[in-house]
Amino acid sequence: DALIFFLINGGLGYSVVFLLGFLVNAAALWAFIGKRKSWTDTHIYMLNLAIADSLLVIFLPFRIYDSFFCLPKTGLCTFLILLHFTNMYASIGTTTAISVQRYLAVRFPMQARLWKRKKEAAFVVCLVLWVVLLIMCVVFREENYPERLWTCFDRCKDQPLSLKFVLLLVVFGFFIPLLVVVFCSSRIICVLAKADDKTDEKRNIVNIVTANMIVFIICYTPIHVAFLVNFFNHKLEKWECKYIPAHVFLLVSEWIASTNCCFDSISYYFLLKGFFSERT
Structure with a gap:
């Protein structure tokens, strides 16, 4: 466990x-x-996803530094934890919005082409997502105050997250988005698989939708299972905090969730490939 x-x-x-x-x-x-002059609503969503991933990445050096030198438990730790998970849920929310947008474009292609305010709608969705997440940070900021932490990035098991906060994260932060992503992705794959004209573009869409759905499930399922497991294992002594199996599982799942910022490159690749091929 220590290793x-x-x-x-x-x-x-x-x-x-x-x-x-x-x-x-x-x-x-x-x-x-x-x-930027050629942006569509898809590019706005992807830009928002890249911003969320970038904010997560640029603050990772604090976590790396803490592993070797141990940051003091101050308000900075609270800020870093909130920032880390805000960006994670911004990524989850944006991915969910992209799935819905793709589904509507495939299921109702004519209406999607005729709607003139898709970019404005995408901007509003992204803005509302960030506003909601910032409000959540303010409301639940006490959940990660320094006195509740074992180290700068680790909670002690005798200071669990509140039940309502855990349920909020698991149900609204993950489970409902998961259902939306799986439903939309499955329907897109089914519709395009049954199409008579299976063009390279449609095959690419099927590939990217399938890859995104798999990555979403693999990256974000473990950490939300870990939230539940750790909540029900909170009746432990402080000195056991670091090495109990449930806590190790949480650490591993946090790392797995953070790798999503690299796997989102699958979406960027296919989108930007089309971006540049249109001009060659």
């Missing part, structure tokens, strides 16, 4: 995520901003 604790909660795993995530998201932001 896993070092590898995952330590700097090694997050260093890899930082390096890959920084390169991928810096390239994506550069490409999106460079082509």
